[in-house]
Amino acid sequence: MEEEILRIDGLSKIFGAGHLEVRALEDINLSVSKGDLVALLGPSGSGKTTMLLCISLILEPTAGKIDFDGQTIFHKDGWGVDMRRLRREKIGFVFQSHNLIPFLTAKQNVLLPLNLIGIKGEKAERRARELLEYMEIAHRADALPALLSGGEQQRVAIARALANNARLVLADEPTASLDTARGTKVMEILKKIARENQTAVIVVTHDVRMVSGFDHVYHLKDGRLNLQET
Amino acid sequence: MDLAFHDLKRHKARFIATIIGVGLLFTIVLAMNGLYRGNIADGTALIRSTNPDLWVVERYRGGPFNEQSTLPEFYHYSVQAVPGVEKASPFIYYTVERLVDGKSRHFSIVGYDVFGGLGGPKHIVAGRAIGQAHYEMVAHVKLGVHVGDRIPLGLHTYTVVGLTNDAVDGDGDPIVYLSLHDAQEVLYQPDNEEVRNERARLLQTLYGQSYLSPDQAQKLLAPLQPDTHVINAILVKLKPGVSTAEAAGMIRKWLYLNAYSTKDEVQLLLKGRLASITKQLLLFRVLLLLISVVIIALVVYTFTMEKIRSIAVMKLIGAPDWEIIRMVLEQSLFLTIVAFLVGQFVIHITYSKFPRTVLLLPGDDIVTFVVALIGGVLASILGLWHALKTQPAMALGE
Numbered sequence: 001m002e003e004e005i006l007r008i009d010g011l012s013k014i015f016g017a018g019h020l021e022v023r024a025l026e027d028i029n030l031s032v033s034k035g036d037l038v039a040l041l042g043p044s045g046s047g048k049t050t051m052l053l054c055i056s057l058i059l060e061p062t063a064g065k066i067d068f069d070g071q072t073i074f075h076k077d078g079w080g081v082d083m084r085r086l087r088r089e090k091i092g093f094v095f096q097s098h099n100l101i102p103f104l105t106a107k108q109n110v111l112l113p114l115n116l117i118g119i120k121g122e123k124a125e126r127r128a129r130e131l132l133e134y135m136e137i138a139h140r141a142d143a144l145p146a147l148l149s150g151g152e153q154q155r156v157a158i159a160r161a162l163a164n165n166a167r168l169v170l171a172d173e174p175t176a177s178l179d180t181a182r183g184t185k186v187m188e189i190l191k192k193i194a195r196e197n198q199t200a201v202i203v204v205t206h207d208v209r210m211v212s213g214f215d216h217v218y219h220l221k222d223g224r225l226n227l228q229e230t
Numbered sequence: 231m232d233l234a235f236h237d238l239k240r241h242k243a244r245f246i247a248t249i250i251g252v253g254l255l256f257t258i259v260l261a262m263n264g265l266y267r268g269n270i271a272d273g274t275a276l277i278r279s280t281n282p283d284l285w286v287v288e289r290y291r292g293g294p295f296n297e298q299s300t301l302p303e304f305y306h307y308s309v310q311a312v313p314g315v316e317k318a319s320p321f322i323y324y325t326v327e328r329l330v331d332g333k334s335r336h337f338s339i340v341g342y343d344v345f346g347g348l349g350g351p352k353h354i355v356a357g358r359a360i361g362q363a364h365y366e367m368v369a370h371v372k373l374g375v376h377v378g379d380r381i382p383l384g385l386h387t388y389t390v391v392g393l394t395n396d397a398v399d400g401d402g403d404p405i406v407y408l409s410l411h412d413a414q415e416v417l418y419q420p421d422n423e424e425v426r427n428e429r430a431r432l433l434q435t436l437y438g439q440s441y442l443s444p445d446q447a448q449k450l451l452a453p454l455q456p457d458t459h460v461i462n463a464i465l466v467k468l469k470p471g472v473s474t475a476e477a478a479g480m481i482r483k484w485l486y487l488n489a490y491s492t493k494d495e496v497q498l499l500l501k502g503r504l505a506s507i508t509k510q511l512l513l514f515r516v517l518l519l520l521i522s523v524v525i526i527a528l529v530v531y532t533f534t535m536e537k538i539r540s541i542a543v544m545k546l547i548g549a550p551d552w553e554i555i556r557m558v559l560e561q562s563l564f565l566t567i568v569a570f571l572v573g574q575f576v577i578h579i580t581y582s583k584f585p586r587t588v589l590l591l592p593g594d595d596i597v598t599f600v601v602a603l604i605g606g607v608l609a610s611i612l613g614l615w616h617a618l619k620t621q622p623a624m625a626l627g628e
Contacts, residue, residue, distance in 0.1 A: 049626055058546065058622050088548025099543045099625050101233075103240035108231065113547050115231045144240070160547075172626050 004067075005167055005200040006032040006055065011064030013050055013223075024050045026223040028064065032168070032216075035198040037191055039211040041228070042220035048204040051220065052170050055202070056091060057083035069167050088116050092161030092199075094190075096173035098153040100145040106156045107132060107141040113163040131159040135189065151182035158189055162197070169193065171203040175210055183210060233553070234560035237537065248529050249569050252522060256573025256602070257580075259518045263598060264581055264588030266511040268402070272587050273504040274496045275397035276323070276340070276405065282348050283474055284466035285490045286318070286481055292488075294323055294462035295400065295495070296502040303410075303459040305487070312480055314472035319347035320461040322413045325399065330373060330381055337373060338399035339383075339406050341413020341461075348465035351407050357392035363409050368392040370404035383408075384416040400503065402586045410461070418458035519598070523605035526569075527612055530562045534613030541617050542624035551618060558613050566606030570599055 011028040014021055024047045032038055042048045053059035055066070057073060066074040069090055073081045087093075092113075100109045110128040114120070119127065132138040135155040145153055154174060161169050171190060175183030187203075187210050194201045194215075203211070211217050217228045238245050277285075277295065285294070286301075286309055293299025309318035322341035327334060342349035344360040351359065351368050357377035360366045367388040369375050379390045388408065399405055408416065420428065432454060436447035466489070468477055478489035490498065500508070534541075541554055574595065581588040 053623055053626065056546070084545070084548045084550060086548075087546065088550075091548075093546055093625075095543075095625060099539070101540045101543065103237045103537075103540075104231075104233075108236065111231055112233075112544075112549075116547070116549055116553065 003034045004031055005034055005036070005069055006030070006202075007065075007067040008055070009065045011051075011054060011066065012062045013047075013054055013059065014062045023223050025054065025061070028225045030218070030225065032200045032202060034167075034200055035194050036200045036216065037194040037214045038200070038202045039214045039217040040202060040204045040220055040225075041206065041208060041211065041217060043206060046220045047223045048206075048220055049172060051225075052172055052202070052204050055168075056087060056093070056170055057081075088113070089164055090167045092164065092166030092169040094154070094157050094161050094169065094171035094174045096176045098145070098150070098157045098177075100153055100156055100160070102145050105142050105144055106137065106148065106152075106159075109145070109156055110159045110163050113160055117164050127163065128159075131162055132156070134162075135159045149182075150178050151185060154178060154182070154186050155189065158186070158193070162193065162199070166199055169199055169201045171201065173205055174203065175205065175207060180209075183207070187211075232560070233557040234564065237533070237557070237561065238564065241533075245565070249565060249572060252525055252529070252565065252569035253572025254576065255518065255522045255525065256570050256598075257576040259515065259522060259598060260573055260577040260590070260595065261581070261584065261588055262511060262515045262518055263594045264577065264590045265584070265586060266508065266515060267589035267591055267594065268587030269507055269511060270500065270504060271589050272398050272402045273400040273499050276338075276399060277492055277495045277499070279352055279397035280321075280349050280465065281492050282319075282465035283468040283491065284478055284481070285492070285495050286464040286466055286485075287462070287488045287490070289486050289488055292490075292498045292502060294321070296498040299462050299488075301461050301464065301487070302457070303414075303461050305485070306461070306464045308485055309464045309466060309481060309487075312477065312485070314468055314477045314480075315466055316469045317346075317348060317467040319343045319349055319465045320410055321349045321463045321465050322410060322417070322461045323463075324413075324417055325401075325403075326383075326416070328383060330375065331379075335373065335404075336401070337370075337404045337406055339408055339413050339416060341408050341410040341417075342465075344409045347410075348467055351392070351394035351396050353394055353396055354392045355395050357390070359392055360407065360409055361391070364412055365389060366391045366409070367412075368394055368407040370398060370406070371395050372398060372404035373406065385419055385421060386412075386415070388412065398587070400499070414458050414460065418456070418460070519601060519605065522569075522602065523609050526562060526565055526606055527609035529565060530558065530610045531613045531616070533561060534558055534610075534617050538616065538620055539624060541620050542622050545620065545622035546625040554617050555614055558610050558617055559607065562606045562610035562613070563603065566602050566609075570602050 008028055008030040011025055013025040014023050016022055040048050054061045061074060107128050110131055111124050114124040114127055132141050135158055137152055137155045140148055140152055174186050190201050191213055193199050219226045219228045287293040287299035288301055291297055291299040303320050306318045306320045325338045327336045360368055365386060365388050367390055369390055371393050375390050377390055380387050397405060429451060436442055436450055474491050481487055481489040581590060
């Protein structure tokens with residue numbers, strides 16, 4: 001049996017109260033194993049990003065339980081861990097708008113999470129260089145984000161997400177701001193990461209064309225998660 | 231990784247412009263410090279430079295600098311006779327505006343007993359001290375005259391025999407030293423037309439007195455002329471071991487005059503004539519420092535707000551709060567320190583060109599620097615508050 005990285009049981013998220021209550025997520029159950037490539041599909045407003053925020057410990061769920069990498073990180077009594085430290089050490093993020101730090105070069109953007117986990121100096125430089133080479137963007141290492149194309153920025157962002165040897169990569173609409181060719185390339189990279197690094201990858205997208213080859217595709221509608229046969 | 235440094239590097243031009251702007255503001259703060267100190271130094275310079283044991287002035291007066299004091303010249307003989315007094319010298323001081331070298335100049339005249347009396351210039355930087363009873367002067371270098379120059383004052387022309395850099399007057403203007411009688415003459419001696427007019431007016435008054443014959447009226451003219459042997463203070467040097475307080479007490483009790491030590495005289499000025507302008511300058515110092523801190527706060531806040539999405543991303547990828555605090559604080563402190571150094575540099579190359587004395591003291595610079603640093607930290611609080619309450623979800627467009 002494959003090692004389970006993420007397990008979500010009965011997760012709910014309710015915003016507001018009384019007649020203003022909005023049930024963004026309802027009784028979500030999900031299991032993600034090492035190397036799994038999972039897609040969360042759904043239209044705008046279906047709760048995809050809310051789910052991502054709950055998994056990444058940014059938004060506190062209303063109910064349910066989350067186990068991550070062998071420890072319970074959320075249960076009915078609240079958070080069980082230092083959330084920021086967990087994100088820093090075990091989770092990687094890829095965003096729709098790349099979100100590179102604009103005053104840092106591509107390489108420095110990759111060095112940032114390494115420095116945050118205490119890897120510095122030559123060791124950090126080597127790791128950053130390897131990641132940029134892996135993403136085939138090493139030739140633009142010293143360029144500022146503003147001088148990179150959308151696709152190049154996204155590859156740097158993925159390199160940054162992998163810098164901490166993430167156990168789980170969460171990607172929020174990573175292809176939304178790219179054309180089809182570049183979007184497909186980014187998805188290929190995410191698949192490669194899952195296969196070669198055995199990193200679990202959860203991709204939130206609304207584009208059905210981008211999820212071919214994924215291990216599990218879930219459909220989120222009205223806050224409820226349904227497994228779609230692939 | 232030093233995020234603050236990388237941000238500064240990326241926005242070099244804007245940071246340099248800000249540093250120059252805030253730096254010039256610090257220049258004004260430091261100039262105001264110097265003006266504040268210079269005002270006190272100038273205002274008390276002549277007192278401290280003259281430095282007798284006692285200043286004897288008119289009774290009930292805080293003269294001769296803080297208010298007017300007028301004494302008959304011969305009083306110094308009475309003071310000389312007080313037990314414990316080694317030397318008592320007449321002293322006169324007043325401010326004039328006269329033509330020097332074709333330009334109207336504002337300066338003060340000190341008249342003293344040039345033959346061994348107190349109150350003369352202590353340091354002659356060129357030429358010599360006054361050596362004869364009349365028509366010689368020693369001028370402060372700020373007057374811009376040279377040894378050998380001849381300067382007309384009143385009815386006579388005086389030769390500059392020496393230059394001094396001892397003291398300026400309370401307004402920062404140069405001081406000219408004359409013999410006592412020359413100084414009295416410059417101050418009191420009217421020109422011939424005025425003398426004739428005054429005599430005619432007095433004679434008419436005397437003729438109108440029925441108890442005086444015309445001949446008696448003519449004889450009374452000379453003794454009724456105003457006395458110009460008037461001084462403003464008597465400078466006293468006491469014999470060794472004599473108590474200043476006791477000697478001053480004796481002068482007050484038996485001669486019906488006021489006597490102050492040099493320290494008292496300085497205090498009279500600081501609490502009197504110099505008090506309001508000193509407070510004004512102090513207020514300006516504080517206000518300008520506050521303005522500098524507010525401007526730094528606004529700049530740091532603006533820089534922080536521009537990075538708010540990056541801060542959200544940093545939080546999302548797990549950057550601890552202290553990393554964000556460090557970035558904002560470093561920028562604020564860097565801006566404060568470099569701007570202060572710019573201010574220091576500019577004031578040190580320009581202070582001598584200010585019309586009033588700008589006295590830069592290392593102690594003031596250090597205090598201002600420390601206050602500026604504390605201000606820089608306080609200034610970053612608004613930016614920090616915003617940075618720390620930024621939600622990481624903002625990075626996801628939430």
